Amino acid sequence: MTPFIMATSTLRLDSQPVALQGVTKLFGNTAAVDDVTFEAAAGMLTTLLGPSGCGKTTTLRMIGGFYEPDAGTIHIGTKFVNTVPPHARSTRTVFQSYALFPHMTVFENVAFGLRATRVPRGDITGRVREALDLVGLGGFAGRSSGQLSGGQQQRVAFARALVTRPEVLLLDEPLSNLDAKLRVHMRSEIRTLQQDLGITTIYVTHDQEEAMSLSDHVVVMHDGHIEQQGPPHDIYERPATRFVADFIGTSNFVEATVESADAYVVRVAALGTTLVLAPPAxxxxxxxxxxxxxxxxxxxxxxxxxARDGVGFAGKIASVSYLGAVASYDVLLDGGAAITVASPAPVGAALRRVHDPVRVRLEVDRVFVVPTT
Ligand SMILES: Nc1ncnc2c1ncn2[C@@H]1O[C@H](COP(=O)(O)OP(=O)(O)OP(=O)(O)O)[C@@H](O)[C@H]1O
Ligand SMILES: [Mg+2]
Structure with a gap:
């Protein structure tokens, strides 16, 4: 597979931050986007992550100028853009469907975006070739775009967005039409290209693994509002709400009662004992x-x-799933709670078996407290 050709690129795009403050969009009486505030920093990749219907595309469309917010402000750099139409913004959007013209060549598809702008005719060929080189399609200029694979179409869609030298790139689930393996390949190429160009990018996805692997900053959305935002590591390691803990990665939830709390520690009664934990931020x-x-x-x-080290709980194995690199065990603790444990699968040695008595040890500094709702 041809990689995007980054090293030879002389193209550096001016990048601008995008700031949303209290942005709301109503459809009828329902807020599809509800009081959303975040900043996509200049030159960074920010992901809007959340389940279907949570308002990701609506948010992206407001940034691209396809919808006007009902409340709040959107700035690109220092410019207030709420009412600026799409063609007058320095944003370009790559849609999920790619929206290529199948009867046109690859060259014409990419040039199309330029002809609509005021680029001198004499510059168009050079600019299109530069964009095609950038996405590894230098040899495909004359090919009809109806004769391209999904991954190639996706690259053309990128070239068409990049050829106009936008300050902000908006990507709405750009990989969802590709098979799983190609998706993983393309996402690392998108990341390399984005970093090489230093272009501010806002990336919409419902795939938490994609968000984790690509992003500088993740904005987790749920029912139109932001649940939590931060670098991928923070979102995963310090989920602020039950929704985030559940949506990102796999979690066990154990009910607990606060015994005492101050700014530094919280003592909770859980699993028949008292645990001393870090309080939620x-x-x-x-x-x-x-x-x-x-x-x-x-x-x-x-x-x-x-075994007696640290903090642990006695129980019995209830079920075992062997997943290759790891084994997943469901353990029924003596106190009645059921808990899932992932263990590196032993090479050559036996897995634990159903009914085996075991102890589950907690890493106490990696137990997080979240509100019940
Ligand atoms: N043009 C519209 N008119 C009325 N309701 C709409 C419109 N566009 C979106 N909605 C509603 O707004 C909510 C948010 O939709 P949006 O398309 O932003 O979600 P999404 O997070 O992009 O979901 P998906 O992952 O399925 O693409 C949904 O409940 C949707 O039904
Ligand atoms: Mg969407």
């Missing part, structure tokens, strides 16, 4: 309040029954 907890503990399967460790 930004939330004040009261004694007696119910909370949930988030336990990632990979932060739990299966030990032989009777």
């Amino acid at each position: 930004g939330a004040t907890l009261r004694s007696g309040e119910g909370v949930l503990l988030v336990l990632r399967p990979e932060h739990l460790h299966l030990e032989d029954a009777g």
